[in-house]
Amino acid sequence: MPSVPRGPAGLMILANLVNAVGTGLYQTVSALYLTRSVGLSAAELGLGISLGAAAAVVAGTPLGHLADRRGPRNLLVVTFLVQCAGSVCLTLVDSFPLFLAVSVLTGVSLAGTRGAQGALIAQLVPADERVRIRAVMRQTANVGLAVGAMVAGLGLVADSRPWYVGMILGDAATFALAALTTMRIPAVAPASRPHTGPRLAALRDRPFLTFTVLDGLMSMHFYMLELALPLWIAGATNAPRWVVSVLFCINTVCVLLLQVKATKGTETPAGGARAARRAGLVIGLACVLFAAAGGRSTWLAVALLALGALAHVAGELWQSAAGWSISFGLAPAHAHGEYQATYSTGLSLSRIFAPPLITVLVVGWGAPGWLLLGVLFAAVGLLISPVVRWALRTRGADAEPVAEARA
Structure with missing residues (x-):
């Protein structure tokens, strides 16, 4: 594992690591929770995931533009908190329409996270270091995914709704912790936009x-x-x-x-x-x-x-x-x-x-x-x-x- 830098880059890596632990929890138990506990069919699960991804495609560029105009750190905090709320709402889902609504909400907020995160790296990291920082983030995220998946194994062994709900609430907690970590990063001023040129x-x-x-x-x-x-x-x-x-x-x-x-x-x-x-x-x-x-x-x-x-x-x-x-x-x-x-x-x-x-x-x-x-x-x-x-x-x-x- 490479050494993790200090300062804003280190905080971004830490927030990403915490978020990855929650992702490992969610990815490991979500399919079984939504089919065995909520009662969705495999087709409904797949459709909901696909429509959430489609919402991310539509919302991604406008949210990235918002990160540039309003400052990426603040938007990143907001998207982490929205995803936290989405995970909490997932524990209340009892039908396909509700699952679809949560899937679209989290898909849109994830698109905002990606744009804001990229803008924050570009603003705070020298150009010749950005790819390396991205690589370190990916490496540490893999550690987080593995940790989350191992913890989620407890839920798979128990195979009961309370355990599944506990794992998903754990995912929500990691989003909240990632938001708190991101708030420690210095605020970045909005990018200066040229007077000419099209929007988006x-x-x-x-x-x-x-x-x-x-x-x-x-x-x-x-x-x-x-x-x-x-x-x-x-x-x-x-x-x-x-x-x-x-x-x-x-x-x-x-x-x-x-x-x-x-x-x-x-x-x-x-x-x-x-x-x-x-x-x-x-x-x-x-x-x-x-x-x-x-x-x-x-x-x-x-x-x-x-x-x-x-x-x-x-x-x-x-x-x-x-x-x-x-x-x-x-x-x-x-x-x-x-x-x-x-x-x-x-x-x-x-x-x-x-x-x-x-x-x-x-x-x-x-x-x-x-x-x-x-x-x-x-x-x-x-x-x-x-x-x-x-x-x-x-x-x-x-x-x-x-x-x-x-x-």
């Missing part, structure tokens, strides 16, 4: 929007590990099912140890584009290895799956570093909240479309589906480089210095 400029920035869509397509790989691989291992390989846990452990350990190192060379958008190209190619290779595991002997299947997991996490590390570098480097100095929020909509779009698409390809088509996914990831990685060059050619005088240096 990120939505008119075609190169940046194109990158956001491509990054969202690349982000579908997260659902390979969470959704596709467990189904593939159980239904099409001779590998024991406990291998799923091993692959998750490989991913978690590699992120903890290597995420900061993976940011080397991504200090500029051009460097980020090179990392994205590598990411697409190695994630494509991972898909080929996963496909090859189908029908093999037990230990050959295990070996191929482990190699695929290593290739996948290498791509994940590079893609994350690339996304941070490019999204910070292409944003005008006065609109980091807006651009960071717009960038995060790619992940929200992935959350909407990736689960059904990947399930159809892997479960419905088998090995050919894996190979098609591999081609898709490789192609997206290769496309990001020309899109970033296009974006750099369009940057004006208000672009970040790190972007200008590479233009």
Whole structure:
């Protein structure tokens, strides 16, 4: 684990860590709580999650703009508190309409959190340190997720409503604690906006929007590990099912140890584009290895799956570093909240479309589906480089210095 910096950056990392513990609690028990205790069907659960993600897509850029105009720290505190209220309300849900309302509320507030957090990093951290701070935040967040998941295991063992409610209220408490931690960060003055130029400029920035869509397509790989691989291992390989846990452990350990190192060379958008190209190619290779595991002997299947997991996490590390570098480097100095929020909509779009698409390809088509996914990831990685060059050619005088240096 890297050393955690002091000062405002350290407080941001601490707030993110606390929030991640709550996320680990919630992600581990929410599906069972909402289906077994509340009584939602699997279809209702999926629909509610998708509509919450869609609300995040719609609200993200305007909330990021608000962070720039009103100051990102205050908005970040508000969004943490709204998510705290949403978690509390979740314990009172007894029907699909109420769950949908909470899902939309938390989706919108999460979009605001992403934009405000990005703007706060841009305001308080030197340009050449932003990607590294993002990497440290991701590493420590993985620790928080693991801690939250282990604690939530108590709720899974008990399998009762009081335990589930307790875990979700624990998630609410972490949002409140994250808000209190964020309040210790010095207030940041609103960004100075030029007198000319359109509002919500990120939505008119075609190169940046194109990158956001491509990054969202690349982000579908997260659902390979969470959704596709467990189904593939159980239904099409001779590998024991406990291998799923091993692959998750490989991913978690590699992120903890290597995420900061993976940011080397991504200090500029051009460097980020090179990392994205590598990411697409190695994630494509991972898909080929996963496909090859189908029908093999037990230990050959295990070996191929482990190699695929290593290739996948290498791509994940590079893609994350690339996304941070490019999204910070292409944003005008006065609109980091807006651009960071717009960038995060790619992940929200992935959350909407990736689960059904990947399930159809892997479960419905088998090995050919894996190979098609591999081609898709490789192609997206290769496309990001020309899109970033296009974006750099369009940057004006208000672009970040790190972007200008590479233009």
